Amino acid sequence: MASQVKVQQIAVSDKLCKGCYLCIWACPWDVLEISEERNWRGVKKPYAARIDQCRACRLCEWYCPDFALQVIVDEKEKRELLEVEEKYERPWLERVRKRDEIIKEGVWWLED
Amino acid sequence: MIPEAEFEHVLAKKYMRTEIMPHAFCPGCGLGIIERMILMAFEELGQEEWDRTVFVSGIGCSGWTPLYFRRDAAHTLHGRALAFATALKASRPDLNVVVVMGDGDSMGIGGNHLIHAARRNIGITAIIATNMLYSLTGGQMSPTTPEGARTNTTPYGNIEPNFDLMELLKAAGATYLARWTTYHFIQAKNSIKKAVKHKGFAAIEIVFQCPTYAGRYILNRPDPRDMLQWFKENSIPLGVAKNKSPEELKGKIIVGEYLHRTDRKEYTERLRELEERAKGKGR
Numbered sequence: 028m029a030s031q032v033k034v035q036q037i038a039v040s041d042k043l044c045k046g047c048y049l050c051i052w053a054c055p056w057d058v059l060e061i062s063e064e065r066n067w068r069g070v071k072k073p074y075a076a077r078i079d080q081c082r083a084c085r086l087c088e089w090y091c092p093d094f095a096l097q098v099i100v101d102e103k104e105k106r107e108l109l110e111v112e113e114k115y116e117r118p119w120l121e122r123v124r125k126r127d128e129i130i131k132e133g134v135w136w137l138e139d
Numbered sequence: 140m141i142p143e144a145e146f147e148h149v150l151a152k153k154y155m156r157t158e159i160m161p162h163a164f165c166p167g168c169g170l171g172i173i174e175r176m177i178l179m180a181f182e183e184l185g186q187e188e189w190d191r192t193v194f195v196s197g198i199g200c201s202g203w204t205p206l207y208f209r210r211d212a213a214h215t216l217h218g219r220a221l222a223f224a225t226a227l228k229a230s231r232p233d234l235n236v237v238v239v240m241g242d243g244d245s246m247g248i249g250g251n252h253l254i255h256a257a258r259r260n261i262g263i264t265a266i267i268a269t270n271m272l273y274s275l276t277g278g279q280m281s282p283t284t285p286e287g288a289r290t291n292t293t294p295y296g297n298i299e300p301n302f303d304l305m306e307l308l309k310a311a312g313a314t315y316l317a318r319w320t321t322y323h324f325i326q327a328k329n330s331i332k333k334a335v336k337h338k339g340f341a342a343i344e345i346v347f348q349c350p351t352y353a354g355r356y357i358l359n360r361p362d363p364r365d366m367l368q369w370f371k372e373n374s375i376p377l378g379v380a381k382n383k384s385p386e387e388l389k390g391k392i393i394v395g396e397y398l399h400r401t402d403r404k405e406y407t408e409r410l411r412e413l414e415e416r417a418k419g420k421g422r
Contacts, residue, residue: 040146043160047167047350052364089324090367092171093162094148094155099141 031124032083033106036099037075043095046070050087050096056080059087080109154178154189155207163203167363169321169347173268174204176324176345177237180331188335192235195224197249200275200349201241201268218249221256224263232407235264235335242269246282246302257311257340261406264334265342267304270349271357278352285390288357304344305397315341316397321348322370323394330396338405346370346392 037059044066050073051059060076073096075081085098151157155178164170181189194205194212197220205212215223224238245253245267256263271288273279278291282302289296305316315337319327327345334341348354348366355361358369370392377395380388 036140038141038143038146040148041144042146045161045166047363049167049363049367052367089175090172092164092168092175094151094160094171094175097141097146097148 031105031108033101033104034075034078034081034083034098035101037078037081037087038097038099039072039074040095041066041068041072043093044068044070044072045093045095046072047092048073049090049092053086053090055084055086056082079106082106150175150178150182154181154209156209160207162207164200165349165351167348167350167366168200169270169345169349169363170200170204170268172321172324173239173266173327173345173347174207176328176331177204177239177266178208180328180335184332184335188235191233192237192335193227195220195227195236195238197240197244198275199241199244199273200270201239201244204239204268205237218244218247219252220244221249221252221263221265225252225256225259225261228261228263229407229410232262232411236262237264237266237335239266239268242267242271242283243273243281246304247273250282254307254311257308257313257342259406260312260314260339260403262338263340264331264337265340266331267342267344269304269344269346271346271353272349274349274352278356285357290352290356304342308340308342309398312340312403313342314339314398314400314403316343316399317395318344318346318392318397319394320346320370320374320392322367322374326394333399337399338408339401339403 048061058075058077058081059073061071062074065071083098083100088096088098147157162171192210194208194210196202196205196212196214198217202214206214213223220238220240224236228236269283271283271285272281272290280290280292280297284290284297284301286300287296305318308316315334317330319330330343334343348363350361350363350366354366358366360366360369374392374394377393377397380393
């Protein structure tokens with residue numbers, strides 16, 4: 028889990044998404060939402076409604092059975108912390124930052 | 140920004156035949172998650188391991204899974220995937236043989252091959268995808284259907300008790316055993332990684348969601364999200380389950396790494412030894 032990683036885009040494929048919405052179930056930060064319109068395959072795709080809350084934990088990506096979703100991280104910029112995070116999650120973020128540095132060297136989903 | 144029309148996932152681009160995607164599976168089927176577990180395990184193991192891996196699969200929904208990989212795969216007879224894999228491993232011991240089977244494929248029609256592969260302790264990685272019924276043919280009862288469950292062929296409830304695969308294979312002599320659900324993503328991926336490197340018969344049972352049949356008939360949860368929530372609430376780790384009574388564990392999935400032993404010799408090693416002994420005697 029990355030603390031201050033800025034997410035550029037959550038790409039959802041038109042061709043592959045079947046609309047099971049496991050990504051929405053998996054997201055702990057309530058980022059994704061079902062879109063109103065149907066695409067050319069007749070699927071109401073999920074889209075990133077509140078992308079500023081996304082912390083790039085990639086649970087949505089892992090639980091997607093159809094390889095239709097990908098979290099694309101902006102590597103240059105850092106995300107601005109939300110007000111709630113500043114207030115309550117500061118110590119936690121400091122702890123997580125150390126882990127981020129370890130993760131950066133290996134494969135991005137490798138733990139410890 | 141990536142345009143969403145011609146979007147391809149990083150893993151899919153590297154390892155999968157994207158030209159035949161989307162999958163043939165139903166929306167929300169857990170087999171896609173099992174595919175991702177396998178691919179992520181091999182991403183961490185490295186290209187070298189991937190290059191000498193062969194997939195074997197049987198018949199059933201689970202038989203589709205290796206066909207989407209850009210890797211050699213054998214789609215074999217119903218229940219005989221392990222027989223084919225045994226021949227492959229015996230002739231080429233340097234290959235990683237990964238067998239993806241369903242519960243009907245491995246325990247129903249191919250139960251004989253399963254226990255004898257475990258008895259020989261041949262170095263095959265068997266990934267057994269369990270969805271608690273035969274889903275390809277329309278939801279018939281299978282050896283893993285829980286007692287009392289209603290399916291297409293048991294409309295008044297199933298009167299047979301189900302298999303406990305882990306105990307069966309432990310008795311048969313397998314050397315690596317683990318059971319996870321699709322909810323336990325990281326754990327299952329790590330188990331696959333361990334099993335591929337393990338010398339000897341390794342079996343990983345992954346309980347996955349089949350919203351179309353298991354969800355509708357057995358659990359009364361036709362939504363894949365509800366099924367994953369059910370897995371989350373009804374799976375108990377092995378260490379916690381030790382202290383509980385059998386009444387409390389009824390209807391629960393006990394997950395964890397059951398067995399990891401290194402004291403038994405692998406079958407292909409015995410075969411090579413025999414070969415050398417026979418050669419020496421002949422001359």
